Amino acid sequence: MRRFTAALFLLGLGVMIAAIYQHIDFSNTAVNAGQAINAVAAEETGAANFVTSVVLAYRGIDTLLELTILFTAAMIGGMVLGRRRVDAPRDPDAGFILRTGADLLFPLLLVVGLYIILHGHLTPGGGFQGGVILAAAFFLPLLARPGITLIDQRVVSLVEGLAGATFIIIGLLAMFDGKEFLTPLLDKGELGALISAGTLPILYLAVGIKVGSELAGLLAHLAEAEALD
Amino acid sequence: MEAVVLVVVIVMLLSAVAVLLFKDFLAALAAMSVVSLGLSFLFVVVRAPDVAMTEAAIGAGLSSLLFALALRRLGLWRGQ
Numbered sequence: 001m002r003r004f005t006a007a008l009f010l011l012g013l014g015v016m017i018a019a020i021y022q023h024i025d026f027s028n029t030a031v032n033a034g035q036a037i038n039a040v041a042a043e044e045t046g047a048a049n050f051v052t053s054v055v056l057a058y059r060g061i062d063t064l065l066e067l068t069i070l071f072t073a074a075m076i077g078g079m080v081l082g083r084r085r086v087d088a089p090r091d092p093d094a095g096f097i098l099r100t101g102a103d104l105l106f107p108l109l110l111v112v113g114l115y116i117i118l119h120g121h122l123t124p125g126g127g128f129q130g131g132v133i134l135a136a137a138f139f140l141p142l143l144a145r146p147g148i149t150l151i152d153q154r155v156v157s158l159v160e161g162l163a164g165a166t167f168i169i170i171g172l173l174a175m176f177d178g179k180e181f182l183t184p185l186l187d188k189g190e191l192g193a194l195i196s197a198g199t200l201p202i203l204y205l206a207v208g209i210k211v212g213s214e215l216a217g218l219l220a221h222l223a224e225a226e227a228l229d
Numbered sequence: 230m231e232a233v234v235l236v237v238v239i240v241m242l243l244s245a246v247a248v249l250l251f252k253d254f255l256a257a258l259a260a261m262s263v264v265s266l267g268l269s270f271l272f273v274v275v276r277a278p279d280v281a282m283t284e285a286a287i288g289a290g291l292s293s294l295l296f297a298l299a300l301r302r303l304g305l306w307r308g309q
Contacts, residue, residue: 051279091301116282124278132286139294143301215291223298 046188047121047197055126056200056207060171060182067164067210074218081225091146102144109137117208121197127204131211138216142223156217163210170199170206234274241267254305258296265289 037054045053055063093099113133120126138150171182179185182203189196244263251257265288272281 049279125282126279129279129282129286132283132291136286136290136294143294143297219294219298222295225302 042191045184045197045200046191047200048191049121049123049126051124052121052126052200052204053197056203057182057184060203063207064167064171064182067167067207070211070214071160071164074214077218078221081221084224093146094144099144102140105140106137109133109140113137113208113212117205118194118201120204120208121200122194127207128211131208132215134208134212135215135219138212139219139223142220146223150220151216153217153220156213156220160210160213160217163206163213166206167203167210170203230274234271237267237270254300255297258293258300261296262289262293265292 037058038050041047041050041053041058045057047053047057113130113136115130116123116125116133117127117130120130141148141150170185174183174185175181177183177185184198184200186198188198195201241264244260244267247260248257248264251260265284268288269281269284272278272284
């Protein structure tokens with residue numbers, strides 16, 4: 001059975017590679033796409049950070065798939081790690097420096113993470129980077145004091161699901177408007193203003209919250225896994 | 230600028246070797262973050278601040294946290 005599955009997988013992979021090979025014209029690749037986007041991105045999307053305009057507007061579906069990959073990884077991590085027994089032993093508290101450092105860093109990391117997410121369309125960074133910082137903020141206290149519950153896991157899952165749904169709904173709203181999936185909507189505003197670039201900041205906020213809650217949930221799950229006695 | 234980059238690259242190489250040589254696992258972990266931070270500096274130099282931020286957040290931040298958690302789980306937290 002296992003050999004059959006492996007053979008089937010290899011066959012599928014081979015067909016996929018062959019199909020890709022058939023469709024890509026290697027002699028004529030789009031190497032100038034970067035310059036073309038540099039020329040038109042500010043006008044078309046209204047985002048001062050061109051990377052964001054590529055990530056969320058020109059290649060929005062790629063970002064959605066990245067989120068799907070992350071979601072799958074976090075889900076499988078949760079499946080593999082399982083639940084802990086009620087009477088399982090816990091790690092002792094960490095040392096003084098880590099405990100105090102975690103207390104001091106927690107609000108600072110929250111602010112930095114949210115700042116990076118909210119300014120994703122203006123300055124370098126965005127949903128992914130800020131989300132990782134948010135996740136680190138919520139994980140540090142767990143590392144310092146094992147056993148405390150900062151947020152209920154169910155709340156984390158709910159927030160994560162809502163953020164993912166927001167991303168897709170904004171994409172679908174564009175389709176209701178008669179445009180393609182994930183086309184930026186709303187007023188573009190003034191280039192470089194905090195409220196500008198239409199729906200891109202909202203999308204990045206959704207990405208940031210989703211990445212943050214997902215990674216925080218996964219890390220909390222890892223920390224919750226039973227300690228050795 | 231080239232001199233600064235050269236210094237950063239040498240520091241990165243030295244700390245990469247140090248990761249292998251340190252007996253103390255926590256020190257090795259810190260040296261590993263130094264490699265990641267150096268790399269994110271190099272990304273800034275070549276004008277890729279978005280990538281630099283990702284490298285700093287994930288390479289130096291999150292993976293260090295993950296390794297720290299694994300070290301504690303394995304009972305190697307205190308080092309030698």
